Structures are given as C-alpha cells and as structure tokens.
Amino acid sequence: MASLPKRIIKETERLVSDPVPGITAIPHEDNLRYFEVTIEGPEQSPYENGVFGLELFLPDDYPMEAPKVRFLTKIYHPNIDRLGRICLDVLKTNWSPALQIRTVLLSVQALLASPNPNDPLANDVAEDWLQHEDAAIAKAREWTKLYATRQ
Amino acid sequence: MKVSGKLAEGSDEDDESLILDFESDSDVIDDVDNESVLLGRDNDVNDSSDSSCYESGDLSGNYLGFDQREKVLNPGFGDNTYDDDGVPKLNYNCLTTDQIYELMVSRLERIQPIFQLSYGDIIVMLQKYAWSEERLLEDWTEDREKVLVACGLEITKTVSKSRGIQNHSDFLCHICCESNKQKTFRLECGHEYCVECYEHYIKDKLPEGKIITCMSCSLALKNSDIDEILGDNSSQTLMISSIKGFIQKHSKHYKWCPFVDCNCVIQVSNLSSLSEFPRLHLSPYVVCENQHRFCFKCGLESHSPGDCQVAEQWVKLAQLESENLNWVLKNTKECPKCGVNIEKNGGCNHMTCQSCEYQFCWICEQCWNGHGGGFYECTRFKKDEKLGTAETKNSLRKYTFYYKLFSEHENSAKLDWNLGLTVEQKVKVLQENIGISWIETQFLSESIRALIEGRTTLKWSFPVAFYADPSHNLTKIFVDNQALLVSAVEDLSQLLQVKEPQNIIDRKREFYNKARFVETRSKALAGCGRDLLCKGICVPFQ
Numbered sequence: 001m002a003s004l005p006k007r008i009i010k011e012t013e014r015l016v017s018d019p020v021p022g023i024t025a026i027p028h029e030d031n032l033r034y035f036e037v038t039i040e041g042p043e044q045s046p047y048e049n050g051v052f053g054l055e056l057f058l059p060d061d062y063p064m065e066a067p068k069v070r071f072l073t074k075i076y077h078p079n080i081d082r083l084g085r086i087c088l089d090v091l092k093t094n095w096s097p098a099l100q101i102r103t104v105l106l107s108v109q110a111l112l113a114s115p116n117p118n119d120p121l122a123n124d125v126a127e128d129w130l131q132h133e134d135a136a137i138a139k140a141r142e143w144t145k146l147y148a149t150r151q
Numbered sequence: 152m153k154v155s156g157k158l159a160e161g162s163d164e165d166d167e168s169l170i171l172d173f174e175s176d177s178d179v180i181d182d183v184d185n186e187s188v189l190l191g192r193d194n195d196v197n198d199s200s201d202s203s204c205y206e207s208g209d210l211s212g213n214y215l216g217f218d219q220r221e222k223v224l225n226p227g228f229g230d231n232t233y234d235d236d237g238v239p240k241l242n243y244n245c246l247t248t249d250q251i252y253e254l255m256v257s258r259l260e261r262i263q264p265i266f267q268l269s270y271g272d273i274i275v276m277l278q279k280y281a282w283s284e285e286r287l288l289e290d291w292t293e294d295r296e297k298v299l300v301a302c303g304l305e306i307t308k309t310v311s312k313s314r315g316i317q318n319h320s321d322f323l324c325h326i327c328c329e330s331n332k333q334k335t336f337r338l339e340c341g342h343e344y345c346v347e348c349y350e351h352y353i354k355d356k357l358p359e360g361k362i363i364t365c366m367s368c369s370l371a372l373k374n375s376d377i378d379e380i381l382g383d384n385s386s387q388t389l390m391i392s393s394i395k396g397f398i399q400k401h402s403k404h405y406k407w408c409p410f411v412d413c414n415c416v417i418q419v420s421n422l423s424s425l426s427e428f429p430r431l432h433l434s435p436y437v438v439c440e441n442q443h444r445f446c447f448k449c450g451l452e453s454h455s456p457g458d459c460q461v462a463e464q465w466v467k468l469a470q471l472e473s474e475n476l477n478w479v480l481k482n483t484k485e486c487p488k489c490g491v492n493i494e495k496n497g498g499c500n501h502m503t504c505q506s507c508e509y510q511f512c513w514i515c516e517q518c519w520n521g522h523g524g525g526f527y528e529c530t531r532f533k534k535d536e537k538l539g540t541a542e543t544k545n546s547l548r549k550y551t552f553y554y555k556l557f558s559e560h561e562n563s564a565k566l567d568w569n570l571g572l573t574v575e576q577k578v579k580v581l582q583e584n585i586g587i588s589w590i591e592t593q594f595l596s597e598s599i600r601a602l603i604e605g606r607t608t609l610k611w612s613f614p615v616a617f618y619a620d621p622s623h624n625l626t627k628i629f630v631d632n633q634a635l636l637v638s639a640v641e642d643l644s645q646l647l648q649v650k651e652p653q654n655i656i657d658r659k660r661e662f663y664n665k666a667r668f669v670e671t672r673s674k675a676l677a678g679c680g681r682d683l684l685c686k687g688i689c690v691p692f693q
Contacts, residue, residue: 007328063326064355097326097352098342098367 004032007063011101023105025056033058037069037105041148042113046140047075050148054084054108056101066095067104074147076140078117078126086111087121239427241447243419245440248394251405251416255282255394266291268304271373274390276302278362282397303364303371312341316379324348326366336380342367349380357385360392408439409450415439419447432458432684442600444607453604454611455673456680464691465614469554479551487516490548553617560610563644567606570647571599587656594662595655598647601666605640608673609633615680619689626688629679636672643669 012032015025022040027033037054041047053072059065069091071084079087090099090107120126129136233239246254255277259270262284266273279302280287290298299305315336322332324345337343342365353372356363363372374386398405398416408415417437419425428435428448434455435447444453446462454462483492488509493502500513510519578592612633619626643665646658683689 005327007326010328061355064351096366097348098344 005062008033008058015102020102020106023102023109025101025105033062035101039105039109039112041144042109045113046137047077047112047144047148050144051150052112052148056105058101063097063099066091066099067101069104069108074143076125076136076143077112078115078120078122078129079111081122085121087119237431238433239424239431239435240421241419241424241435241437242421243417243437243447245438246416246418247414248391248398248416251398251418252390252394258284262288271375272304275304275362275371275373278360278393279303281400282393300369303362303369306340306368306370312337312339314338315376316346317343326352336376338365338370338372338376340365340368340370346380353377353381353385357388358392360389360394360396363389406437406445406447406450408441408443409445409452410439410441410443413439413441413443415441415443417447429459432681434459444604453607454614455608456677456683457611457615458681458684461614461618461684461689461691462611464618465557468550484513484516487511487518550617553613557610557613560606560613564603564606564610567599567602567644567647570644571596571603574599574647581655591656594659594666595647598643598662598666601669602640602643602647605636605643605669605673608676609636609640612636612676612680614691615683615689618691619683623683623688625679625683625686629676629683632672632676632679636669636676639665639669639672 012027025035025037027035035056037056039052039054041050052075055070055072057068069086071080088107088111090104117126117129259273276287317335317337319333319335321330322335323330324332326344326348332345334346335343336346336349344366352366353363364370377386378384405416405418417439425435436444436453437447438444446454446459449459449463451462479492483494486493486504486509489504489507491506495513501519502513503510511517512519574595578595581587581592616630646665
C-alpha cells in the first residue's frame, strides 16, 4: 500500500489525542483511509440518546476531494436516505481542502440537530416532515430507540 | 432586428440609398420608426435628446447593443426573408469556444468604464453572472458592495496582506501538513498554503468552469493568479470551461455540432425566423465549418424529408423499442411463411416452425424441400431482403420493418463516410503522382458529399414512410421516390468504389451526372415527404 500522506496521519493522531465530544472515529486496521465512526445524537433533538454508526472513507485525492461518509445505522431524517447517504453541502460542492475529518463530522452532527426538509434527499421523509412535523419527529425518536440504542 | 441590421451595414453608405431602402419596405415600418431610424442614424448629434427615438422601444437598444456584435459575427447580415425554395433564411455563425470567449473579451472595453475595475476583476464578475452583462449591471447599480463580495473580489474583513507567491525558508502547509515548504501562495485574506497544494487544487477545479476561490474563504482567484501558479495561459482552460457552461445555458442561441469529435458551435442570430420552420414542416438546417449538416431545432443530424416532430418521435420510439428489438433482430429470424419470430437455440439448420409447421433452412430461409447441402451447411446464396412490401399487420412488425431499413442505411452511411476517406487518400496520391490539380479532383469530394446527403435523406425517409398512411396515393408516390433514390444512391456508391484511380479523370462526367441525379432525387423525395406532412397524411404519433 502506498504510504499514507502526512495530512491523514496528522488528522488521525489528533482525532485520537483530542477527540471531538460525542464523536469517535477509529481507522480500520487493514485500511487506514477507512474510519469507523460513531456520532451521538445531539441533545434536544429527536436523535437524543442515540448512537449512530457511520463509515468514512478518504479517497486517493483527499484532501482535494471530499471524504465519503455514509450512515450505517438506520435513521429517519429528511436529508439522509435509506442507504445512509447524506445530503450535505460540505460533502459535495462546498468541500474545501481546508476542511477536515473532524469539521465534516461536526457538520453531520449539526445536520442531526437541524434537519432541513426543504432540501431533501429522502423525499417521502421530507414530505412527512413538512406536513406532519410532530408525527415525523415522533417517528424519528422511535427509530432512534429501535435502531440506535447503545447495546 | 431587421432595421438595426441594415443600419449596421449601410452606415457608411450615403444617406439617400438608405432612405430609399426603407421606403421600399414602408408597409412594414411605419412613419415613427422611419423617423427614429434616421435620428438614430445621426446619433452623434442628438440621439438622446429626442424622446420619439426611444418610443419605438428596443430599436435604439438594438442599435447600441446588438449591431456591434453583429458586425463582428456576421458581416453579411440581411433580411429575415425566404430563399428561392421558400425556406426561411437563417442567419448563423459557426464558432469555436475560443472565438466565443474572444467575443466576450472584446466587449470588456465597452463596459470597463462603467465598473472602473481591471479586466481581470470584470471577467470574474462576468463568470459569476454566467456572462450576462445585463444581470450584472442590474445588480451592480443596485448594490455594488454586495456584488463585489458575492463575486469574491472583496472580503468583509480585510487582513490586507500582499497577494501572490511568497518565499519562505520553512513553511508548514496546513493542507498537506508538510513542513519545509519554500514557495507558497496567498490572497489578501492571508490564508496561505504551499504552491503544490494550490496547483493540485486549481487543476481539479479548472474543468468546472466556476470561479476558483481561496481554499479557506470566498475570495476569488483571478486569471492572473491562476497563470502565476500553474504557468502561462492555464486560466484559458477555466475560461473555455466557463464558456461551455454559458453555451449550455443559452442553448436557444447556441448549439453544439452533434457529430463525433466536432467542436463547432453554431450561433443563430435571428431567432424569430426559427419559429417559421415547424409551421412549414421544414427544419432549420445549419452546416458547421467541417461540413456537418444538422438541425438547429432538435440538434439531430439532417433528417429531411421528415420534420423535427417525425425525427423526435422516431428517436423516442427507437429508444423504447431498441432493447427488445435489438435482441429480437440479433437472435431470431422470422418464419418465411407465417412471419413468427423464431429463436434458434441449438441444433441443425433444418427448422420447423412451431406455429405453422413450415420446414425451412435457417441460413437461406428457403423451403427445406429440395434443399441441397447438409444439415449444417447451406449451398444456396442468401436471398436479398425484399423491399417495398409495406403490407404489415401488427405495429411492431411494421416498425421492425422500417427500423431495419433505417439502421441498414445508417450503417451504409458510416461505410460511405469511410469510403470518402479512402477516396480522398487516393485523390491525394493522384495529385502527387500524375500531377492533377486540386480543382480537377473536386468532383470526387462533391460526389462523396452528394452520396452521404442522399444516404441521410434516404435513411430519414423511412420514419416518414412509417408514420404515413400507406393507402394514400401520395404515400405510394413517396415510396416510388424512395426506390428511385435507393437505386441512384447505390449507383453512385458503386461508382465511388474506385478500383483504378488512373482512369478516374476520364470518367469525371459520369461522376458528375450520377451525383447530380442523387441530388435531384433527394430533393424530390424531400419535397414529397414535406407534402405528406403538410397534407396531414404523415402524422407522427406516440
């Protein structure tokens, strides 16, 4: 395997030595570009008390190209689809090489705190969210309890 | 539009001829217009003082805004009239992306005094506004600060450091996390990274054609910055990508040539005449610099005798059916007797149709009785496809019939294209060996062109036949015309399979005659097809 760029080494070291509260990111033994990530649901959100598993992959062109991030835990959220794909600007058009793994994961956590049903990825969820917000939030809570409770 | 074009052209001629010119058109232009034209013409003296000059609305706007470009683009700008065949005239130019960019830049001089900024800054703003001067000017007059910030030309809090490449002895770049970097780049915002990272970053962004900003904030890199980092003229790539985006956005005025590897862009200047075509069941054909002929409305290759509706329906149908059909055509044959599709999934060539129990040979599709040869071989030569038996019952079979012909001629057209290339080579050899002048060999290229155009007309005549009412007399005439063009095209194609290049010059007359014949037959078929469309005998349906 080609040697790991210094940038990735530095970021990994800092993720371990100075972790972001509520977020863990551990590189895979076999592939140091692949991270197993957990994010705690933000307080006062429907995802509170949930722990969500994600995977994060740094492509060859990182940091020129954005990391690829996907939810592994089932989640009811207008900007996250059934396959766990996330609709988030910094993962796409607004990516900049000056951003980092930690900033991206913080953005994902912020997305959990403030869903944006006006720019949806999962259309059915977003529609639900716009029409019956209370019911949608209740469902998100229920799914969190069902799928995202720490064992 | 018409008036401004004339003005642009006639501005250097004497006044009298100009006035006469307008008088002859007086049924179109009323008196007020006429007056304003004259005033506009003398606009050095008093173009803004007289309000009647502006009453006729966009006329003065056209004069100021439009004619200058028109002059550059199309010196022969004329009226929106019809040509001898009653086809509306289309004024168009063939351009390349570079030329379009040059045209954009040539306008900078005119708008620079409004902004009082450098050309580099204005280019960034134009890029942000997708090269729309009007929208930019609108926003600019409203709130110039906002425009500058939105375009990344100013930041709200300026650190005000020097811009450009910097030299260090030991710099730690926060992008690659490498230390000992010596060459770095930064903008006034002070975000500084090593040149290698910037190079990589910019290279990735060039094809997107959007403004490239600092890696940490929204401050824009100008073309001069890009050239400073990547070496001379790298920003040109960004400009061309941006122009491509512009063409995409203005697809009403600009169209790419649809032919493979052709980079021409056609710009039509008199859009109003485009709407004339569908009414007449005609198509606005344009020819690019590489002699590719295509339809400006639907973007397909020349599809005469069909109009755009026929072509579009046909293509849609072909996409819907093609997957099924391709498989059926590839893997099955029709029973020669009852026409059911048979898939041969093994065994010998002695076939027995399961629906009508007809026994036939898979290879020659003839009755098995008296069939010579073994079970795995066929000694008979494959018979020709029957032409002209349009009496098909079910619609898929009917469609299959025409689609086969259509795709056969499409293939032939491709082969003819290659034939054209070999003939061209042979001609080159002729020119070198026998010393025949280039002019004298022109009949060959002309024959090739006639052949390809004839082939294309033929190909697109099948969709027309498919959608036409087969019982009508005119359709029968159309089919006869088709057959005539088929033989004319095949004749010419035969002739062009040049075996003995040295004798070719002696047969020049033959080439001319056959090529001309193909041209006349194509025209006749196109006319006949248009008749079918105009009279509602051919109606494309879903």
